[in-house]
Each structure stands twice: as C-alpha cells, then as structure tokens.
Amino acid sequence: GTSKTTGGSSDDKTLKVVTDAAYAPFEYLDKGKVVGFDVDFMNAVAKEAGLKIKIENVGWDPLFVELDKKTADIGMSAITINDERKQSYDFTRPYFLSTNKILVPKDSDIKSGADLKNNKTIAVQNATTGQEAVEGLLGKNNEKIKKFENNNLAIQEMKSGGADAVVADNTVIEQYVLNNPKDNFVVIEDSTAFAQEFYGLMLPKGSKLKADLDKAINTLMENGEYAKIYKKWFKVDPDLSKLPKE
Amino acid sequence: MIKVEKLKKSFGSNEVLKDINVTVKPQEVVVVIGPSGSGKSTFLRCLNMLESITGGHVYIEGIDLTDKKTDINKVRIEVGMVFQQFNLFPHKTVIENIMLAPMKVRNVPAEKAKAKGLELLRKVGLEDKAEAYPDSLSGGQKQRVAIARALAMEPKIMLFDEPTSALDPEMVGEVLEVMKQLAKEGMTMVVVTHEMGFAKEVGDRVIFMDGGVVVEENVPKELFENPKEDRTKSFLSKVL
Amino acid sequence: MIKVEKLKKSFGSNEVLKDINVTVKPQEVVVVIGPSGSGKSTFLRCLNMLESITGGHVYIEGIDLTDKKTDINKVRIEVGMVFQQFNLFPHKTVIENIMLAPMKVRNVPAEKAKAKGLELLRKVGLEDKAEAYPDSLSGGQKQRVAIARALAMEPKIMLFDEPTSALDPEMVGEVLEVMKQLAKEGMTMVVVTHEMGFAKEVGDRVIFMDGGVVVEENVPKELFENPKEDRTKSFLSKVL
Amino acid sequence: MDIRWDILAEYAPFFLKGTLLTIGLSIASILIGTILGLFIGLGKLMRNKLLALPFSVYVTCFRGTPLLVQILLIHFAVVPLFLGETNAIAAAIVTLSLNAAAYIAEIFRAGIQSIDRGQMEAARSLGMNHVQAMRHVILPQAVKRMIPPLGNEFVVLIKESSLASIVAAPELMYWGKAMQGQYFRVWEPYVTAAIIYLVLTLSLSFLLTRLERRLATE
Amino acid sequence: MDIRWDILAEYAPFFLKGTLLTIGLSIASILIGTILGLFIGLGKLMRNKLLALPFSVYVTCFRGTPLLVQILLIHFAVVPLFLGETNAIAAAIVTLSLNAAAYIAEIFRAGIQSIDRGQMEAARSLGMNHVQAMRHVILPQAVKRMIPPLGNEFVVLIKESSLASIVAAPELMYWGKAMQGQYFRVWEPYVTAAIIYLVLTLSLSFLLTRLERRLATE
Ligand SMILES: Nc1ncnc2c1ncn2[C@@H]1O[C@H](COP(=O)(O)OP(=O)(O)OP(=O)(O)O)[C@@H](O)[C@H]1O
Ligand SMILES: Nc1ncnc2c1ncn2[C@@H]1O[C@H](COP(=O)(O)OP(=O)(O)OP(=O)(O)O)[C@@H](O)[C@H]1O
Ligand SMILES: [Mg+2]
C-alpha cells in the first residue's frame, strides 16, 4: 500500500517514491522495470536509513502533483534543485552534479553554446532545465526551440534531421553517445553558457524525512558506496568535491 | 357516437381544418373523400387526438376530447385506427402485434389475448400467419393484420386512413372485403378512401372535403350522381 | 419495330423472365398487365437494355440489342422511357431537364433545344413551368415533364412503366390524357399499367404476364371480357 | 531496410501486455460510455428545452474539443481533484468514457428518431401511453439500429485509447514509444503498433458485420 | 481556484500564433484531403475489383490505425525519406491530409451511392453514356450531399491537428503544453486551449449550418 501521510518515518511503513522513468540512465524502463542510477542510489539510501520504499513510475507532471497532495513521500527523478521549486518543496542535500550539455552530429559547426544562436534549431524536452538553459540563450519561446514530451523524441528529431542540436543533462546525452556510437554524435560542454545544476531528492514541504535522508546520503558518500554506484552507471569516478553539502 | 363541432386545426400559421361539423351515428359508415391536402387525414387524426385540436369540440360517446380532464388513453381504447402505411411492429410476430396492446393496456392475460388474437386472425383470413413476422407478408396481408390488431382492443369506432392506397391493385380487394364484413357486423366506421366502389356499396354517407371544409355531404348515390357543388363535380370528374 | 425472341432474364439464380416472345408493330400501343413481381418492369427494362439480357434476342428496328457490336446509346435515342418515380433531375429546372440530353447526346444547339423543349411543354400543358424546379411540381406535373423530356430525344418508341401509380387519384387523368394524345399521333408505345380504362380505350393489344411468361395476349375487349386462361380470369376478377 | 528482429522479439511481451491494456481500456470505456450515453441521449430528447440544455452543452463540449486536451485536463487536473493523485489508467478510462458518451448520446438520439413516426402513432392509437410505447415498440427497434454505429464507436475507441500513452498509461502505444526511446528506431515500434491496431480494429469490424447479419436475418 | 491571469496574458500572443497555425493546418489538410479523397473514392468505385483493391487497402489502413501512430511514423520515418530532414508542419499536413482522404473517399462514395438509382437510369435511358450521366446528373447532386459530411470532417481535422504538438509543430496545443511545462499549471493552459478549439469548431459548425440552409433553399 501507499502512504497517505508524510513525515512519520515509522519503520514498518512503506514509503512511496515517485519517478518519471523516461530519463536514462537515471531512471528508465528496461523491459518494464524501472532501473537506473537513481534507483540504485535510492535503494542504497533507503537501506542506510532503514526505510522501506516502493518506486512507482507516474510520469513527470504527476510527480509534482503527488508531492503537492502529499500522496507520495519522495520524488526521485533527476530533479534539479532551484529556488522556484524550493518555494513549494523541500530537497535533500544535493546528490548529483549535472551540467546541461549539447549533443550534435560529429561534423556540426556548433562548438559552443554561443554557436546555438547562429540560426540553429535545438530540440529539448519540455519543462526541463535543458529547455530553460536554451531559452536563457535564445530567449523564451524562441521559434528555433522545439519542445518534445521527452528527450527520446528530441534526440530522434535530431537523428531524423529536424534539429541541429539537443540540449539536455550531460548524463543523458553522454549515455546516449556511449550506447549509440554508430550515430556519430558528440557531446559539447560549455560551462560558461550553462550553469551547473544539482539534483536532489524532492520532498513535500515540511517533510520529516529530510534529516534521515541527508544523514544516509552523507554516509554513502563517505563510505564509498556512492562512488561504487556512480562508477557502475557512468564508468568514471565522481568528483565529490564539487558537490556542496547543502 | 361521434360529434364534431366547429373543429379547427392549424399547423403553425397554416389553418388546415376550418370549422368542421360532422356527426356520426352508431353503426354508421361514413366515407370521406377529397383532393390531396384537403385535410382528410388531419380530420381523422383529430378524432383520436393524434393531432392536438386547435379549436372547437370533438365528442366521442359523449366525452369531450378537448376537455383537459379527459384521459386520452381511455378514449383511444374505444377508437381503433388503421393507417395507410400499416405501421405493424416489425420486431414482433403477427400474433404478438395483436396481443401487445390488450396485454399492456387492458391487462388481459396472455392466453386470453392469444385466443382472441387467433380468432381475429381467422376473421381476416390469416390464421396460418400467426407466427410470421410482418416483413414476410404481402401488403394486403399486412393491412389485414393491422385491422385485426385494432379490433383486438374491441373498439366501438374504427377509423381508416386510405387503407388500400399503398397496396398493389390485386390486393385491394381482400382488404376491402374485410372492411365490408366489419360494416355488415355493425361497426361504426369513418373511412378516408379513393375507392369509389367501396363508398357506393358500403357507405351510409359520403363527405366531400376540400380546403379544410366539408363542401358537401350526402348518401353516396346522390353525391356521386347529383353533386351540387362545382368543386365536387370537378373532383368527381377526375377520379370516377 | 420491336421483336422479342425467347427473351430470358435471371437475377442470380432467380429466373424472372422465361422465354418471352412479343412483337410490336409500328404505331401499335401494347399494354402489359399482370400481378406484382410477374416481371413486367424487367421486361420493359430489357427493351432498352437497362437490364442486361441473359438469353434470347431483342430487335429494335431490326438492330439486335444482344449483339456486342451494337452501340446501346444509339438504340436508346430511339427508345424513350418514362418511369413510375418520374426520375426528374432535381438540380435542374424543367426546361433544363428537357434540354440536357438533346444538347449533350445529339449536340443540338442550346437555342434550338430550348425552342423544342418549350414546344413540348406546351404539348403537355406546362409551358408556364419551364423555369420551375421539379420539387415545386405536383406528381402529375412531374410525370408530364418526364414525358416531355423523353419526347425531346424524338424517339420512335416510348416505354411507360406504371406511369400513374405513384400519383394521387385526381392527377391520374391529366397524365393519361397526354398518353392518349401521343397514341393518337401514332407513337409506338409499350405501357405497363393498372389503369384498365386506359388499356380498353387506347390499347391495340393487351399482354397478360405472370411468373415471367406471357400467359395470354389479345385485343383489350376480348382479353377483358373473355379471358381464356384461369390465371388471367383470377387476376382480372381482383382488379376490375 | 534492415529490420531488427531481435529488439522486436525482446519487446514482444510488452506489446502483448500493452495490447491487453488497450483492449481493456476500450471495453471499459465502451461499457461506461454506453450507459452514460443513454442517459445523456434521453436527456437531450427531453421536451423541456431548459432541462435538455445541460445535456446539449455536455455533448457540444466533448465533441468540440480535441481528445488530447480532454485527456491532459482530466489526467492532471480532474482525477487529482478526486483521487488526490494522478492515475493514468483511471484518467484514460474516464476521458474515453466521457468522450464516447457524447457520441453515443447522439447515436442513441438518432436511433430513436430514425424509427418511423407511424410506429409511435400506431402504439398510441392502440391506447398505450408514451412510456409503454417507448418501452415495447420504439426502444427495441432503436437499439437494433444502434448496433452498427455503436460498433463503429468501439473501433474509434480502440484507436483513440492510444492517446493514453501521453499520460503514460502502459498501453500498446506506450510500449511502442518506449521501444523507440530505448533503441532510437522508428519503423519497428510504430509499424508493429500500427499492425496490431489494424488487427484489433479489423477483427472487431468483422465481428460486427457478422453480428449485424445475424440480427438482420432474425 | 485562483487563476493566474498574468501568465495567460504572457502566453496570449503564442496562443494566437498557435491558433493561426491550427487553422492553417486544417485548411491545407481539408483541401489536399478532398482532392486525394475524390480520387480514392472513384478508385474504390471501380468495377474491376483488382484495380479497386489498392484504394480499399489504403482506406482500411488509414481508418484502422490511430492517427498518433500515423503522425509519428510520417514525421520520423517518411518525411525524412523525402526531405532528408524532419519537418513538423509538413508531417502534420501530410498525415492529416492522408488520413482525411481516407474518410473523404468514403464520404464521396456514399454521396454517389446515395443518389437514387433512378437518376442514373433516367440519364442512360435518354442516351447519355456513363461519363455524361456522372458529370451532368450524378455528381452535381452528390457533391451537394457531400457538403455536410465534408464539413464534419473539417471539424474533426481541427481537433485532430492538436496531435501535431507531439512532433513539436507549434500549433495551439503545442503552446498549451509549453505553458504548462513552464509554470507547472494545468488548468490555465489546457482550459484556454479547449475554449479556443471549441470556438473554432462551433464557428465552423455555425457556418456550415448556414451554408447548408442556403443550399437547401436554392
Ligand atoms: N404535421 C404536419 N405539420 C405541418 N403541416 C401538416 C402536417 N400534417 C399535415 N400538414 C398539412 O396539412 C394539410 C392537410 O394535410 P392532410 O394530410 O390532412 O391532407 P389529406 O387530405 O389527408 O391529403 P392526402 O390525400 O394527400 O393524404 C396539407 O397542406 C399538409 O401539408
Ligand atoms: N435488380 C434486381 N435484382 C434482383 N431481383 C430483381 C431485381 N429487379 C427485379 N427483381 C425480381 O424480379 C422479379 C420481377 O420483378 P419486376 O420488377 O419485373 O416485377 P413487376 O411485374 O414489375 O412487379 P410490380 O408490379 O411490383 O412492379 C421480382 O421477383 C423481383 O424481386
Ligand atoms: Mg392523408
């Protein structure tokens, strides 16, 4: 069963963790099962904190609705911590550093974020920080920005020739390039154009879980468990120094 | 039996019946003739309130149909109607067509309704068609079933609206035969028809309508042989 | 003029015409009667190939309709047809209905077609309706326009399929009048009808069909007063 | 073109699961939609124009706006109002049912109005009241006539249930998109989905034709 | 419920732009669809069953599968085959036109078949050949009867053009989703979109009723 109230971290209660499993490699469906970095991380955190959890794929927008109505306890979906969201929700300490990066074909003349302004068409996932980042460069609702339901359709759009670049979280597109070498896509990083972002687990405002979760996350980072999971998914070691404590 | 006083009927601004006065005595057979659009059907339909009456009065066995307190369904039980297009219920067999109204309206038990239905079918010469569906019948057979269906409610008056004009010529006879029989048994009848032979042979009185008024009425022989009005003459010259 | 030899017509496995042999001489008026479903319409429709012929031969003015080399549209110009349901073209005025075929098929110039059309309308007593649309006409008027339309192609033969049976009784006369006039002028005509009065008065010969065969044929007086076959007798007893 | 049969094989069980949900959504929606549609159709037929108005407005709104808007609104805004949380399957069934009800109401109204006026007049002239005439004479005939357009609406529902994939109800189209997302192949998932939909709709049409034929000979 | 009028005001110009594109997509598709539909309808009417078969298959496929599959396939797979790149507006017009053509073909066929057989027989009996009879007698009447269902198809097209938002064609629904994505508000964007669609479809229906009435009295 799912909990109807939040806060009480009484040991025998199963917490409902909601996610939008269309964001590989953080959370995606592998033959119907939700898997990904976030999932392994969440399970480790829960184990460390002594919580029982159940992960449900509800989609991106419903995720916010559920936390709003407090019908779910934790939102886990590579959610960027920003001031806007902090007004309505609580976050755990940052657990992941992400930067928006640019995915382009190998022979593209786009070399930096600034090049995107040269009359390029950019595909993004609607309502993501990737979209915000590009709108920051080109202006809000610029005609050159195509917004899709998810990054899959955005990348497909570029692959089919309808966009010059895709802007999304680095991990998403790096993962794509790793898995699809035949497509001849490359990843461009531009830390001046795109700010760094941190992911956190999202909680209903005033959730009593925050302290327990923060503590568990810290432990995982210290005891090397976090690095193990990170390496499993991203093939490199994490640079924990870049993650602020709060 | 039937008394129509100053009957008026309008559809919107179109006055179709203008001040009709007619009396039908018990056991009388009244034939209504007239050109198309003259209001014959509308007149007949006012007699059992299939059309709402705009003005005047219609009395059936002394009951005023225009009185708001009158239960129209009670009156309709006394007045059977047969239509040009038969209007049999296509989803029911012949015997079910006949049994339906007695069972639902008069609460006659099924067995009794069936016995009565079969008797009526025998009367119209169709006892072997009891279990057939209307679609499998010829036009003449359908119309005879429709007559039996109306009779099953044991009405005191029967209204016929061009009962033979949708029939192939060789089927007209069988339907008129049933109607003649009914007249002979003393049924009060009002019949709209173009069958002048029937009017002459069976009618006690013929009413000629045109433009929503009764132009002339008389016993058939007189009306057909010595029409007084010009309109009657011109109409009869075309149809006889 | 028309020679029908061993004509057979089947719809699927249903043989509707079985070995019909009929000859129509120039200027002759042949009336076809018979019960519903006996094949009268089918027979008529075979005469201008509205139905494909299953077996036998039909010669119109010596041309064999069943010959594949025959240009059927040429033959149809010689044979006019009038239908029970009028089949006027509702999107065209009366005069356009009449002018259409002469202009498109015979390439008659518009003015000439119009003059001819107005002349024909005068003949059927409708010169004032030239610019009216069919929907505004009464049934009798529609049928007279349909006759004028067929005549506009100057056919040598006219076929009529129950031209009056969709009409209100008081309109039957005006249509029969036009047909009588046509017969008087020497038009060769084959008429399916239930109007026995017309058959007696105008017909040179009456053919009684039943079950897809010609049961009996004779001059009208003989056939009506002394029918030889039982089937003819029984049919006539019902319709006369 | 090379077809990657391996990924098709891999996704086969999901297509199967998705197809079952598609069928389930469609059946649930046609059932609920028919019941609702009957009431709304009767409502629209009421003589009192004022009472009939809300039913007309309902039909106009659901027929005048895209199903896509309806499904998004119901999923994100209406269902959470009642359940307190979103539920893609509930939203799909509710939207499809409400939408179908608007069309079925019209089918129902048309069915009743297609029955010749003479039937009602014959029943009334035999002394039956309006309710008796409706129940014993008009409705049995109207229902029979409603079967073909109802069947058609069922076919439409099967196709429109694909929109439930937008709100992540794991029906057929959802798995098509998932497969496309995982392997970035277009033809395999979408052509497969198209074929499955075609099989579903054609089978249903076939069944309907047979049903109609049986009813016709009855 | 509090309505955020400020964000509605901000998005008003986008809704306007989107509405214009929605209208444009619908008009383009009804025009192309009608022309294609006429040919396919005539193709289906051919006596030779073998020649008519491809047209029947076309109609069956487009009527038997969801528009959502069609638009995804055409956008990501078919349009790139021809243009070398995707083009959402082209894909939307192509899909909507091809889909509408299947329905219009049936409207056309039904229109021709609804003309009483007697009309063709009368024309033929006057010596006209098949083409003449079709051109002067059957088609003018059939076209008049096709106007109401064609108008209906136009209404359907307006609604279905909302699916173009899935492939990021910036029509009305696209901007509704963009607004929803930016402010995480559901009611404002979707109810606004619904109302605009309703205004579009109702205006069209109104125009069609007037057109029909004028044609009827002619
Ligand atoms: N329901 C109706 N609404 C409007 N006008 C009607 C209605 N029923 C009949 N009328 C009109 O009333 C007039 C008389 O019609 P009615 O059917 O009574 O004539 P009728 O004498 O029975 O003609 P027919 O011999 O053709 O049956 C006609 O002008 C007709 O158009
Ligand atoms: N197109 C058709 N297809 C199949 N059967 C047909 C067709 N046309 C006529 N028939 C059948 O052929 C038979 C003769 O029909 P036809 O119309 O020639 O009769 P009819 O003598 O003109 O009858 P009526 O007096 O009713 O007009 C009927 O049994 C009819 O069902
Ligand atoms: Mg009448």
Ligand SMILES: [Mg+2]
């Ligand atoms: Mg006939």
